[in-house]
Amino acid sequence: MISCFDRGVCFVAEPIAIYSIKLKNLIFSRGYVVDRAVGVLNIAIAGGGIAGLASACLLARRGWRVRVFDKAEKPLPVGSGLILQPSSADVLRALGIEAEIARKGQVLRRLAGRVQPSGRLVLDVDYGSLNKGAHAIGIQRDVLYTVLLKEARAAGAEIVFSSEVSGSLESEGSIHVLLKDGQKHGPFDLLVNALGAQSPLTKTIRPPMGFGALWANLVVPEADWYMADGLEQRYRQARKMAGMLPTGEDETGAQTVAFFWSLEHRDFDQWRATPLGQWKGEVVALWPELEQPLQAITSHDDLIMAKYFHRTHLQPVEGRLVHIGDGWHAASPQLGQGANMALLDAMALADALSRPGTIEQALKHFVRMRRFHVYLYQAISWLFTPFYQSRSSFQPWLRDHITAPLLRWWPVQKLLAHIVAGTLGLFKR
Ligand SMILES: Cc1cc2nc3c(=O)[nH]c(=O)nc-3n(C[C@H](O)[C@H](O)[C@H](O)COP(=O)(O)OP(=O)(O)OC[C@H]3O[C@@H](n4cnc5c(N)ncnc54)[C@H](O)[C@@H]3O)c2cc1C
Numbered sequence: 217m218i219s220c221f222d223r224g225v226c227f228v229a230e231p232i233a234i235y236s237i238k239l240k241n242l243i244f245s246r247g248y249v250v251d252r253a254v255g256v257l258n259i260a261i262a263g264g265g266i267a268g269l270a271s272a273c274l275l276a277r278r279g280w281r282v283r284v285f286d287k288a289e290k291p292l293p294v295g296s297g298l299i300l301q302p303s304s305a306d307v308l309r310a311l312g313i314e315a316e317i318a319r320k321g322q323v324l325r326r327l328a329g330r331v332q333p334s335g336r337l338v339l340d341v342d343y344g345s346l347n348k349g350a351h352a353i354g355i356q357r358d359v360l361y362t363v364l365l366k367e368a369r370a371a372g373a374e375i376v377f378s379s380e381v382s383g384s385l386e387s388e389g390s391i392h393v394l395l396k397d398g399q400k401h402g403p404f405d406l407l408v409n410a411l412g413a414q415s416p417l418t419k420t421i422r423p424p425m426g427f428g429a430l431w432a433n434l435v436v437p438e439a440d441w442y443m444a445d446g447l448e449q450r451y452r453q454a455r456k457m458a459g460m461l462p463t464g465e466d467e468t469g470a471q472t473v474a475f476f477w478s479l480e481h482r483d484f485d486q487w488r489a490t491p492l493g494q495w496k497g498e499v500v501a502l503w504p505e506l507e508q509p510l511q512a513i514t515s516h517d518d519l520i521m522a523k524y525f526h527r528t529h530l531q532p533v534e535g536r537l538v539h540i541g542d543g544w545h546a547a548s549p550q551l552g553q554g555a556n557m558a559l560l561d562a563m564a565l566a567d568a569l570s571r572p573g574t575i576e577q578a579l580k581h582f583v584r585m586r587r588f589h590v591y592l593y594q595a596i597s598w599l600f601t602p603f604y605q606s607r608s609s610f611q612p613w614l615r616d617h618i619t620a621p622l623l624r625w626w627p628v629q630k631l632l633a634h635i636v637a638g639t640l641g642l643f644k645r
């Protein structure tokens with residue numbers, strides 16, 4: 217028999233108890249209310265890159281046990297510059313790193329591309345056409361990596377280096393991680409494949425695309441021609457392309473810019489055998505102002521050759537294995553979406569797992585949230601990459617004579633800005 221007093225206590229105590237739990241979760245997960253009734257999940261993440269570390273952070277903050285396996289021997293931030301598009305702003309906010317990234321990165325308001333020798337503007341994207349103040353952020357990949365690693369560790373995720381994942385083994389509602397050296401880890405409730413474009417956890421391995429690019433981080437040139445708040449590119453048809461992507465500060469605090477030069481893989485050995493001065497002459501013939509900044513490159517080893525992949529795995533969920541980031545969908549960086557897609561996947565997965573219900577239901581919800589956006593951008597990237605990197609004469613002709621004039625028309629301008637911002641077809645939380 218419940219007395220009036222007891223009822224009164226319940227009436228007051230119950231909401232207090234519920235709201236204090238919600239408040240604790242809200243503080244704990246920096247902005248999310250955890251509402252999932254499955255108890256503590258034990259999650260393995262294969263790959264500690266952008267998708268893996270962002271997931272580790274978001275999932276560990278929900279109080280779940282998270283272990284990340286990466287093949288690198290130690291924290292290894294590789295590469296050059298990235299664009300964080302407006303589409304990933306919510307994820308940066310949810311991760312609690314928005315201010316740090318804004319401080320360390322460079323605000324980008326515009327993307328511009330000129331075709332040589334005429335110098336005509338054939339690509340002109342103004343983020344401001346989306347809304348006043350809209351912008352992207354150029355950032356060094358290792359700066360983003362270091363921030364994510366710090367947050368994932370602070371959230372309580374365990375990061376295990378020197379662990380090359382070779383496969384997985386699923387049985388009765390749990391999954392094990394298999395390493396190349398024969399070790400078997402688990403059981404886990406869920407395995408997240410964040411191994412990138414060449415993940416051995418998918419059967420859809422593809423060779424790299426014909427074109428990749430040489431990348432180098434340079435110090436920002438002090439010159440009038442340099443566009444500090446935009447990505448600028450120069451093309452000759454689609455066979456030659458140079459670009460300058462402002463990327464904010466490096467670990468010493470110096471302001472940097474990522475320089476890139478389009479190159480076919482089959483020409484890489486020949487490029488290495490060519491005297492550096494001869495190659496620089498080729499770049500300067502396309503973009504004369506680069507003569508001075510290129511002086512900082514004194515050896516072929518100052519440039520890294522990045523391989524690009526285009527690949528979509530058609531089954532993002534296979535039992536207790538879920539694919540995210542490049543492990544699900546890899547595309548050439550022409551549209552500058554890969555890191556954003558990886559971040560959006562990470563947040564959608566964490567959100568889906570936070571809903572009441574079974575893991576299987578949560579994974580279905582994750583796919584529903586991300587599928588349309590992913591396939592749309594894979595298609596757009598596949599369609600447009602040859603306009604900028606290919607041996608074709610037709611696509612660059614279309615770019616210069618059909619799409620460039622259309623871009624002066626505001627609806628097309630706005631559509632292009634949406635595409636580049638990553639916001640077209642994006643499922644809003
Ligand atoms: C040169 C270049 C420029 C780019 N520019 C942009 C841009 O401007 N904007 C943008 O949004 N995207 C850009 N991208 C794409 C973006 O970098 C990727 O889409 C993004 O890094 C994908 O994140 P991910 O975590 O899925 O994979 P990755 O970042 O590739 O991480 C994979 C991780 O898995 C680890 N790993 C791999 N295999 C194994 C294994 N077998 N066992 C254990 N660990 C393993 C790796 O060490 C790595 O840590 C660019 C890509 C390149 C190459």
